[in-house]
Amino acid sequence: MNDRKIRILEAIIQDYIQTGSPVGSRTLSKKYDLQLSSATIRNEMSDLEELGLITQPHTSAGRIPSDKGYRLYVDTLMDRSDLAPDLDLIIVKMLQDKINNIDLLLEETARLVAMMTNYATIASTQTLTEITIKRVQLIYVDLKSVACVIVTEANVIKHHIIFPPTEVDVNLCLMLSEVLNEHLAGMTLKELQKTDVRQLVPDHETLVLQIVCAIISILQEEDSSQVFTRGTTNILDFYDFNDLQKARELLELLEQKPYLTKLLSKTSGNSVNISIGEENALEPMKECSLVTTTYKLGDCTLGTIGIIGPKRMNYAQVVTLLEHISYHITNMLSE
Numbered sequence: 001m002n003d004r005k006i007r008i009l010e011a012i013i014q015d016y017i018q019t020g021s022p023v024g025s026r027t028l029s030k031k032y033d034l035q036l037s038s039a040t041i042r043n044e045m046s047d048l049e050e051l052g053l054i055t056q057p058h059t060s061a062g063r064i065p066s067d068k069g070y071r072l073y074v075d076t077l078m079d080r081s082d083l084a085p086d087l088d089l090i091i092v093k094m095l096q097d098k099i100n101n102i103d104l105l106l107e108e109t110a111r112l113v114a115m116m117t118n119y120a121t122i123a124s125t126q127t128l129t130e131i132t133i134k135r136v137q138l139i140y141v142d143l144k145s146v147a148c149v150i151v152t153e154a155n156v157i158k159h160h161i162i163f164p165p166t167e168v169d170v171n172l173c174l175m176l177s178e179v180l181n182e183h184l185a186g187m188t189l190k191e192l193q194k195t196d197v198r199q200l201v202p203d204h205e206t207l208v209l210q211i212v213c214a215i216i217s218i219l220q221e222e223d224s225s226q227v228f229t230r231g232t233t234n235i236l237d238f239y240d241f242n243d244l245q246k247a248r249e250l251l252e253l254l255e256q257k258p259y260l261t262k263l264l265s266k267t268s269g270n271s272v273n274i275s276i277g278e279e280n281a282l283e284p285m286k287e288c289s290l291v292t293t294t295y296k297l298g299d300c301t302l303g304t305i306g307i308i309g310p311k312r313m314n315y316a317q318v319v320t321l322l323e324h325i326s327y328h329i330t331n332m333l334s335e
Helices: 005-018 024-029 038-050 067-077 084-097 104-118 172-182 188-191 204-219 233-236 244-253 257-265 315-334
Strands: 118-125 131-141 145-151 157-162 226-228 273-276 288-297 298-308
Touching: 005 024, 005 067, 038 273, 067 273, 067 315, 084 104, 084 315, 104 188, 104 226, 104 298, 104 315, 118 172, 118 233, 131 157, 131 172, 131 204, 145 204, 157 204, 172 204, 226 257, 226 273, 226 315, 233 298, 257 288, 257 298, 288 315, 298 315
Parallel strands: none
Antiparallel strands: 118 226, 118 298, 131 145, 145 157, 273 288, 288 298
């Protein structure tokens, strides 16, 4: 890939994102200051096609980017765009108004992002299986009952009454609380399910197993995650989804929480993640791109925001918008 090929590929992608029409050498020669002849551009386009970076949808048509071409573009060629100051102020004001209610915050965020981008938007809170246990507290009720209270890193509180096989007292509850916190604090539910706790307190093995089973049961009782979708019908505005069967399959997927949770679960770290076309595991997403980011409280990921659109979406705009929203939500939650 020499500089000439890179400039031509970048121009093809930018033009196709803007127009949605296959791009020919004549268009590139006229619209972009490549300082190359049409013949040279055609030769370079043939090389780019051999490299799998562009394709020709029809014999007489120009070229369009392939998934591989888009991947190269977003990884190395894309320039970040600046968010207009007035849009940033709108985002901050909206987030401040809803910051005390995370569900309303996410619902409003999904609506705002869909309105700003004209793409479909997903926002979700994290599932309890991925939230870290912060503290376990056993509270003495009477000789035959103990209250087990679990606090997660996100300050979600769950509790359950346990009926031990033998009598208990306050001191035993305090001792078990101390041991359990020493070993369980910082674990996720998934990690806890794989942990052998039988030897934590050998003299009270049965009771410890009962308590840990109760903790697992408490966190499994209800999937507290919320998933909000907005702007799903926006996908019908793009000719990329003119195939009604494909559009129907995608719309049906966007109505099913388990699939949406699976889509968003792969997002990790502090960066924006981009999945293009065939990189998406679910079949209805093969003609789409998914751009996601997370928001956090300390080191704990509280949820994910994602945008679904055609592969020729305006990646620079979408990435900038999600970065700003994630930054503001994370900062406000920390404060």
